[in-house]
Amino acid sequence: MNNSESILNFIDDDEVVQVTRDMVAIPSLTTHEGRGMLEYMERWFDDLNIPYREYPTVDGRANFFADFNVTGNPGRYIFNGHQDTKPVDGMTVDPFGGVIKDGKMYGRGACDMKGGIAAVLCACKALVRAGIKSQKGVTFYSDIEEEFGGPNGMISIIDKGLLNDYDALISCEPTNLEVHIGDKGSITTSFETKGRSAHSGLAHLGINAIQNMALFISEYLELPYLKKENPYFGKSTINFERIQGGLYLSAVPDKCTTCIDSRLIPETPPEEVYKEINGLIERMKREHGIEISEIEQPKSWRPKSGMNKSHYIAPDHDLTRRVADSVKKATGKDAVIGGCPGATIAGQMIKRGIPAIICGPGSIIQAHTEDEWVEIEQLPKAARIYATLMTDM
Numbered sequence: 001m002n003n004s005e006s007i008l009n010f011i012d013d014d015e016v017v018q019v020t021r022d023m024v025a026i027p028s029l030t031t032h033e034g035r036g037m038l039e040y041m042e043r044w045f046d047d048l049n050i051p052y053r054e055y056p057t058v059d060g061r062a063n064f065f066a067d068f069n070v071t072g073n074p075g076r077y078i079f080n081g082h083q084d085t086k087p088v089d090g091m092t093v094d095p096f097g098g099v100i101k102d103g104k105m106y107g108r109g110a111c112d113m114k115g116g117i118a119a120v121l122c123a124c125k126a127l128v129r130a131g132i133k134s135q136k137g138v139t140f141y142s143d144i145e146e147e148f149g150g151p152n153g154m155i156s157i158i159d160k161g162l163l164n165d166y167d168a169l170i171s172c173e174p175t176n177l178e179v180h181i182g183d184k185g186s187i188t189t190s191f192e193t194k195g196r197s198a199h200s201g202l203a204h205l206g207i208n209a210i211q212n213m214a215l216f217i218s219e220y221l222e223l224p225y226l227k228k229e230n231p232y233f234g235k236s237t238i239n240f241e242r243i244q245g246g247l248y249l250s251a252v253p254d255k256c257t258t259c260i261d262s263r264l265i266p267e268t269p270p271e272e273v274y275k276e277i278n279g280l281i282e283r284m285k286r287e288h289g290i291e292i293s294e295i296e297q298p299k300s301w302r303p304k305s306g307m308n309k310s311h312y313i314a315p316d317h318d319l320t321r322r323v324a325d326s327v328k329k330a331t332g333k334d335a336v337i338g339g340c341p342g343a344t345i346a347g348q349m350i351k352r353g354i355p356a357i358i359c360g361p362g363s364i365i366q367a368h369t370e371d372e373w374v375e376i377e378q379l380p381k382a383a384r385i386y387a388t389l390m391t392d393m
Contacts, residue, residue, distance in 0.1 A: 003132050003391040004329055010126035011387060013380040017105070019118035020379055021098035024107035030084035030147035033061045037083040041066070041142065044121050048128050055160070057144070057152045064142040065162075068124055068134070068390075075137025076167040077393045079386065080345050081117035081360075082146035082153070085109035092370045104373040111362035111374040116172030117142060119361060119382035126387045134393045136167065143345070149303055154345055158352075168319050168355045170389065171346040174362030177331070177378055177385065179323050180340040181357065182312025183347030184233055185264035187273060189305040190257055190298075191216065194291045197247065197254040206252030210245040212290045213256040219284065223276045230265040233310065233339035236273075238262045242301060259297050263341060270307040311350040312339060319355040323389060327359070330384035340364075359385065 026036035038054065038061075045052045045066045056062035064083070067074050085108045088095035095108035105115075120140055127134070141163075145153035157163055193213045198206025217240055229235050238260060245256030264273060284290040297305050313320060315337050324335035340346070341364060346356035361378035 010129045023114040024098040066140045075139040112367035115374040116360035122383040123386035171358040172360035178336040185310040187262045198252045200250040209256040225268040233265040266310040269309045311347040326389040
């Protein structure tokens, strides 16, 4: 029996579940992560005698690195899981209870992505238990502010050059244990329609900016880029995630704004999408006399507007094959190859020339929901995948 096969015997299924539950119980809302997750990871790696390093912010939160089986240097491969979660407002389950029912664990972060972190931690512990050392070493990196895209998390770490020169990265974001070869691209921005105010009793004398925005939205939904399809990433999507208009009662609104988040497949890069959007804006003015302009998003909503093309590696890339092989060894089933519908650290690494894959427990469908949960049986499977992969690194 080789190392990648024997390591599976050193994963404790109940332990992976309990570690996930422990971390769900730790509040770590994005931009308010606190030190709870840090202290948990510090204790874990202290017990394994694995060195770690932290890069703190002014309020004590920190990006966390642990370097396994390397002497004084980072490993050549990096596994990532972010500490922070979405807020808990409107949740219908105890956000920190980690309640287990019908094969599911409920709570904020159970799926996105404390289950993935727990699997990495337990994979490292399995290698220590088995006395196995990876060939080039493994680094675990846990960032803050991922859910907000804030400046103190991955952006700060990239600016410091701390993610340079790795051989590859594995993001443990939820994929239902599918092997995702990269991220969709994105456009995040805002649009504004202008109108003319008037008394509601004389509404015909005004120009209703909200009605103009409603027409813009309905026409936007018919743009050609939303019809194209990719075999791994599916279709591009559009989410009108915020709309605001109106000055006060009994008045025609003279202004309306909407924030959009559009996720893009490789066939619809941002510059091509903008051609369609600008064409629509010109047509709205020509045919309806509607003035529409692009504006910066409110900083309270998103730190800044932006756009990115889709970044991915080939389905037959060596890293894709290696992760798929680990899935096969760990689960006995062939890996499903797909593309991530969201944005992860993997896309940022690929953009910088470092191969990356996303593979983790839980479904993105459950991330950010009011009853967030992760399927229990996926947690130890993820730990087995990671442990198998680590032994071959």
